[in-house]
Amino acid sequence: MFRRCIARPSICTRLHPHPPWPLPSATIRPRLQSTAPEQKPPTRGKWEKPPTSRKWHLYVVIGLISFTVGSWYRILVLNNRKEDPTSFKTFKLISKEEVSSTASIFTIKPQTERQLVSTEAWKQGIWNVEFKQPQLQIVRPYTPLPPALADELDTDVPEELRFLIRKDARGGEMSSYLHRLPLGSTIELRGPNIEYPYTALGKDVKSVIFIAGGTGIAPAMQLAHAMFDGLNERQKKEKALHILWANRSREDCAGGGSDGPAAATHTTPKAASNSWSWTSILSLLAKIANDTVAEVEKVQVQPNAIIYQLNSLKSQSSERISLSYFVDEEKTYIHTGTIEDALSSIKAATGQEKTQIIISGPPGFITYLAGPKVWQDGKEKQGPLGGRLAQVLGKEGRDDVKVWKV
Ligand SMILES: Cc1cc2nc3c(=O)[nH]c(=O)nc-3n(C[C@H](O)[C@H](O)[C@H](O)COP(=O)(O)OP(=O)(O)OC[C@H]3O[C@@H](n4cnc5c(N)ncnc54)[C@H](O)[C@@H]3O)c2cc1C
Numbered sequence: 001m002f003r004r005c006i007a008r009p010s011i012c013t014r015l016h017p018h019p020p021w022p023l024p025s026a027t028i029r030p031r032l033q034s035t036a037p038e039q040k041p042p043t044r045g046k047w048e049k050p051p052t053s054r055k056w057h058l059y060v061v062i063g064l065i066s067f068t069v070g071s072w073y074r075i076l077v078l079n080n081r082k083e084d085p086t087s088f089k090t091f092k093l094i095s096k097e098e099v100s101s102t103a104s105i106f107t108i109k110p111q112t113e114r115q116l117v118s119t120e121a122w123k124q125g126i127w128n129v130e131f132k133q134p135q136l137q138i139v140r141p142y143t144p145l146p147p148a149l150a151d152e153l154d155t156d157v158p159e160e161l162r163f164l165i166r167k168d169a170r171g172g173e174m175s176s177y178l179h180r181l182p183l184g185s186t187i188e189l190r191g192p193n194i195e196y197p198y199t200a201l202g203k204d205v206k207s208v209i210f211i212a213g214g215t216g217i218a219p220a221m222q223l224a225h226a227m228f229d230g231l232n233e234r235q236k237k238e239k240a241l242h243i244l245w246a247n248r249s250r251e252d253c254a255g256g257g258s259d260g261p262a263a264a265t266h267t268t269p270k271a272a273s274n275s276w277s278w279t280s281i282l283s284l285l286a287k288i289a290n291d292t293v294a295e296v297e298k299v300q301v302q303p304n305a306i307i308y309q310l311n312s313l314k315s316q317s318s319e320r321i322s323l324s325y326f327v328d329e330e331k332t333y334i335h336t337g338t339i340e341d342a343l344s345s346i347k348a349a350t351g352q353e354k355t356q357i358i359i360s361g362p363p364g365f366i367t368y369l370a371g372p373k374v375w376q377d378g379k380e381k382q383g384p385l386g387g388r389l390a391q392v393l394g395k396e397g398r399d400d401v402k403v404w405k406v
Contacts, residue, residue, distance in 0.1 A: 088132060088188040091161070093181055099164065099304050100251040103215065105145070106163045106178065108187055121191075122146065125198030125226045126219040126358075126406060129161070129191030133177045140174040141193065143218035146225035148309060164306060166215050195219070196358065196404055198226045205356040205402075207346045210243045211334060211369060213361025214252070217245050217306060219406050220360065221313060228317040236318045240349035242342050243310075246326040246334055246365070255303030256310070259322040320349075334369065339392045343401070353400045357389060360406035373405050 091108035098104045121127045130139040145162040168175040181187070196219075208227070210220040220243050227241055247253050303311060314321040322345075326332045346355055359370050366373065371386020385393070385403055393401055 085191050085193065088190045091187045091189060093183055093185045093187055094160070096183065097305055099306055100249070100254070101167075102169070102249075103164055103166050103252065104179070105305055106165050107160055108163075108189075109160045111186070121194065122222075123226060123229070124194050126196035126222050126360075127192045127194045129189045129193070131174060131178065132188040132190075133174050134188065136173060136177075138173060139190075143215075143222065145218055145309070146221050146313070148312070164215050164218050195406060196223075198223060205354060206239045207350040207352050207355045208241045209339075209342045209346055209355060209357045210241060211339075211357065211359045211361075212243060212245045213365035214247060216359075216361035216365070216406065217243075217310075219358070220245070221309065223358065224310075224313045224317065224321055228313070228320065233318060236320050238350065239317075239320055240346055241317070241321045242324070242346050242349075243321065244324045244326065244334055244338065244342060246328070246361070248328045250327050250330060251304075253304070253307060253325050253327065255301045256307040256323065256325045258324040322349075334388075336388050336392050339388060340396070343392070343396070343398070355401045357401060357403045358406060359389070359403065366405050370403055370405050 090111045092111060093106060094109045095107040096104050097107075126143070128141040128143045130141050132139050142163045142165065145164060148162075165178055166175055167179050178187075208223065210223060212220045224241055224243070227239055228236055231239075245253060245256075310321075310323060314323065324338075324342075326334050326338075343355065347353065357370075359366055363372065367387060369387045370389045372383055374381050374383035382405055389403055393399075393403075
């Protein structure tokens, strides 16, 4: 700015009340210096105030003006900058905790308090922030996990954010970059982008079935937090959230045990559709073996960090959250029977027909269960309902069930 001032004095005149270059004394003389010592003012009597007293008043006025301008600058400019979702904020990577061989939890901390991402977003529902890869100048969205303890949101410490980030074996540009970063590195992000405003859209929706694939569990955890945080026991009892979480391998959900009737739907799609035959008997035996393995895992394996937090969200909701795990390598999948069971168990839990189904995960997962999202006018839109959910809801004639693809 200063360089530009030297080149264009006319602009400087507007920006600076006192021009930075010397002016002929006859042209402009600053008002404060107008009483030159050699020209003594005529004495006007004993009531006239001495010049030092006039200066004192002037200092007070200048002080007050500076204070007012400073306060307004802080309120209007700095506070707005803090909430501005379009400007990048700088965070520091403070920890990486391995959850499985393919995913870690990253914790980042704002560099200053002004870099906070709004705590209001936690109450709104599902939201994400965009990370920047500075060398390639690309951005990708990531979903903050809710704070491990509900009280953490009320503290005055600068807000830390945690993310479950997949390590992409095929070398995705952003995920490889993030997993390579050493502790202490800076990360630039912008947001929040509210994706599903539960408080605005879903106020009257008390029962939710959340179908998550892989890191799609992060939005489910955000919703669990938004649905139950700060409610009293009576309010909690009016709500129910059923999370169906599908993973490729058991290590991603190590230590997680399914609740309720949906646990009994651990079966392959093939086994479910076959009539009695040798194949179905073999499938049934495989299922019993898998269920036994799952039970053993449930008892013996320590919950990983995500399962630990899911269990904690469940107990904070007074057991109004139920969880069902599906694992590709154990041949347990989400299929039409699973969705039918989830719909009837959620209805039994709240006595309500009105249900919201939310589905979140990789594009192939969303397409298989609910049909693809579509691009229209440069924006990603929901697209028509398809896949397994369209089959189940069409068969049952359930137009009271709304589906949202994250
Ligand atoms: C709303 C939203 C929230 C999200 N939240 C999270 C989150 O919390 N955690 C998370 O981990 N992810 C999340 N994602 C996904 C994330 O934004 C990125 O898309 C993901 O990390 C992959 O980005 P990338 O740059 O690493 O991969 P890209 O380079 O964009 O590659 C895209 C895909 O192509 C594949 N690919 C790349 N190179 C090859 C190759 N040579 N051959 C074959 N395949 C290849 C990659 O495996 C990847 O699956 C979210 C996405 C959305 C839309």
